[in-house]
Amino acid sequence: MPIDPPPEPPLIIEQPAKPSSPIVDMRDAFARKTPQTEEDRAQARAFIDGKIEMIRRDPSMTDAEKAAAIAELQARR
Amino acid sequence: MKTESNPTSSPTPPQNRPHKDTEDHRSGFAAISAKTPVDEAFRTAFLRNKLLIAHTHPGLDITAREEAVAALVDRLGREAARDMITQPRPGGVGEGFFYTPDFKTSWGLGTSISGDFVCSVPPGGNVNTWLYLTATNRSGLGVEAFVSYDGQDTPHFRVFDWARTDSWQTDIPFTALENYLTTISAHGVLYPVLPVWNSTWAIGANQYRNQALLYNHARGGWDLVYQYDYTATDAQQKTGWIGSWGPIIETFQPLYFQTNPMGALGAQLVGSDNNGVWGSWAPLSPPNSNVRTDNVGFNLVFIDPNYAFVVNS
Numbered sequence: 222m223p224i225d226p227p228p229e230p231p232l233i234i235e236q237p238a239k240p241s242s243p244i245v246d247m248r249d250a251f252a253r254k255t256p257q258t259e260e261d262r263a264q265a266r267a268f269i270d271g272k273i274e275m276i277r278r279d280p281s282m283t284d285a286e287k288a289a290a291i292a293e294l295q296a297r298r
Numbered sequence: 299m300k301t302e303s304n305p306t307s308s309p310t311p312p313q314n315r316p317h318k319d320t321e322d323h324r325s326g327f328a329a330i331s332a333k334t335p336v337d338e339a340f341r342t343a344f345l346r347n348k349l350l351i352a353h354t355h356p357g358l359d360i361t362a363r364e365e366a367v368a369a370l371v372d373r374l375g376r377e378a379a380r381d382m383i384t385q386p387r388p389g390g391v392g393e394g395f396f397y398t399p400d401f402k403t404s405w406g407l408g409t410s411i412s413g414d415f416v417c418s419v420p421p422g423g424n425v426n427t428w429l430y431l432t433a434t435n436r437s438g439l440g441v442e443a444f445v446s447y448d449g450q451d452t453p454h455f456r457v458f459d460w461a462r463t464d465s466w467q468t469d470i471p472f473t474a475l476e477n478y479l480t481t482i483s484a485h486g487v488l489y490p491v492l493p494v495w496n497s498t499w500a501i502g503a504n505q506y507r508n509q510a511l512l513y514n515h516a517r518g519g520w521d522l523v524y525q526y527d528y529t530a531t532d533a534q535q536k537t538g539w540i541g542s543w544g545p546i547i548e549t550f551q552p553l554y555f556q557t558n559p560m561g562a563l564g565a566q567l568v569g570s571d572n573n574g575v576w577g578s579w580a581p582l583s584p585p586n587s588n589v590r591t592d593n594v595g596f597n598l599v600f601i602d603p604n605y606a607f608v609v610n611s
Contacts, residue, residue, distance in 0.1 A: 227497050227509060228568050228576045230520055231412035242519025244511065251523040257464040265465045267388075268458060271428075271548065274389020276539065278592060281396075290539035297460070297540075 266298050360597050360611070386427060387552040390592045393561065394546025395604045401586035402436050403536045405569030408499025408576065411435040413545050413565035414482055414491035416608055418558030419472060420450040423611060425557060430548040434541045435567070437498035439530050443468075443510035445492060455492065457510050460540055461528045468510065468524045477516040484563050485600050489608065491563060495520060498535065499570060506530050544582055546590070547609065553595035554611045561599075561608035581605035 230244070276282065276290045311317040349367060415431040425447060432444035439461040446456045455475060457468035472479060481488045493513035501507045510524040535541075545562030565582045587604045596609035 227499060227507075228408065228410045228570070229579075231410075231495055231566055231568070231579050242517060245514070245517075245519060245521050247521040247523050248525060251468050251470060253467055253469065257466065261464070261466045265458075268465070271388040271550065272540075274387075275391060275548065276389075278389055278391075279590070281588065281590070286539075293538045293540065 269294050269298050363597075386550055388428075388550045390549035390551075390594045391543075391590045392429075392547035392549045392554065392594050392596045393591050393598065393601075393607055393609045394589070395544035395565070395582060395587040395607075396546075396590055397436055397542055397544060397587050398585075402542055405436060406572035407574045408497065408570035409436045409440075409567065410495070410497035410499070410569070411544070411565065411567045412493070412495040412579070413605075414493045414563040415445045415545070416489045416559055416561040416563060417445045417453060417472075417479075417492050418490055418560060419453060421447045421453070421557055421560065422450075423555050423557035424551070425449060425554065426551065428550045429560075431545070431560060431562065432543070432548055433494075433496075433545040433562070433565070434543055435496050435498055436541045436569075437506075437535045438538050438541045439506065439508070439528070439535055440498040440541060441467075441496050441508045441510050441524065441526075443494050443496045443524070455494075455512070457524045459508055459524075459526055461506070461508055461526060461530065467526075470523075475512070477514045478512040478521075480513075480515045482563055484606060484608065487559075489559055489561075489563070500574070501527060504529055504531055506535065544587055544604070545607075547596070549592070549594050551594065555595055557596070557609075557611045559599060559608050559610050561606070563606045563608075565605045 273291050273294050276287050276294070279287065282290070311320070349371070411433055413433060417431055421429060426449045429447040430442075430444050431447075432442045434440055434442060441460065442458045444456060444458070446454045448454075453472045455468065455470045455472070455478075456466070458465050459467050475492070479490060479492055482491045483489075493515075495509075495511040495513070497509045497511075498506055506528055508524075508526045508528070509522060511520040511522050513519075514521045544567075545565045547560055566579045567582060568577055568579045570576045582605045584603045589601070589604060591598075595611045597611050599608040599610055601607040
């Protein structure tokens with residue numbers, strides 16, 4: 222069963238609770254205005270490569286888990 | 299040849315092997331060693347690694363690290379030490395939390411995370427390339443809505459959407475986020491923070507929505523800054539490694555020093571069940587997550603298991 226609307230706003234843990242105002246849609250102000258560039262694609266590959274290194278250096282994962290996770294990310298590059 | 303017996307100053311041989319007398323072979327071994335070419339690269343690497351261990355030891359405070367490093371630098375040489383510090387090394391986790399496998403998949407039709415990234419401006423110290431304060435909401439095709447440092451330049455708030463091939467979306471410099479950047483007190487200290495909330499949930503049969511929101515402290519409410527609807531399956535959302543990290547500091551240098559406070563406060567998650575009913579927000583906690591520290595030089599200022607941490611160096 223699909224769900225809509227989204228979850229209720231998170232509680233404020235570190236500060237006393239503030240009154241919850243409605244969510245305001247600011248997507249127009251934040252939206253990307255230009256199409257993806259080759260540099261974006263290169264940065265995306267670098268971003269994913271960083272995650273692959275994160276997997277390689279994970280002390281808690283087995284070799285098999287690392288191989289599967291790296292294959293998952295390489296498919297996204 | 300035999301050595302002189304001196305039972306008062308030497309330990310007795312181990313008991314697990316037969317043994318009669320100890321023979322002195324030092325001269326023979328010294329002769330063999332003298333013929334073996336000196337491997338300077340190995341020697342340098344050996345000392346470099348000791349320097350790295352000293353500089354990143356999680357059990358030493360900053361002063362003790364500096365003393366240990368100073369003692370080693372004399373032997374290593376400042377030039378070699380500088381080389382080690384500046385070589386890029388992506389893929390580190392300076393500090394942060396990873397979800398347990400059970401918790402990563404223990405949601406039905408939706409999952410959501412909120413927290414405040416402690417994001418000093420500038421990052422300070424020797425940060426000279428990328429460094430991310432990021433988190434996922436457990437879904438395999440969700441977003442990373444995160445703080446992106448690039449050296450000492452103005453940080454950016456960015457959204458990387460794992461559901462898209464054109465993954466880079468929102469990219470806003472901190473200079474345009476004055477309504478969102480604020481301060482929060484934790485353990486008696488005021489920290490600069492960016493409160494971020496991101497969600498992934500089913501909006502139809504095999505239809506999902508990713509959202510990223512920022513808390514607008516000027517008006518006291520969340521602003522929706524990014525949204526994307528897409529087709530996916532439950533298995534795509536819950537299988538694999540992507541989505542396994544909660545708040546982390548993702549690093550790209552082998553070690554850090556003299557950096558300003560960074561981290562995350564108030565990390566909390568909520569999931570919906572298979573009927574689409576959302577549960578209650580709850581702080582990330584030890585049964586649901588593990589701490590990862592890659593020893594890249596950060597010093598833990600505090601950790602609240604496992605919903606908050608701050609590091610410096």
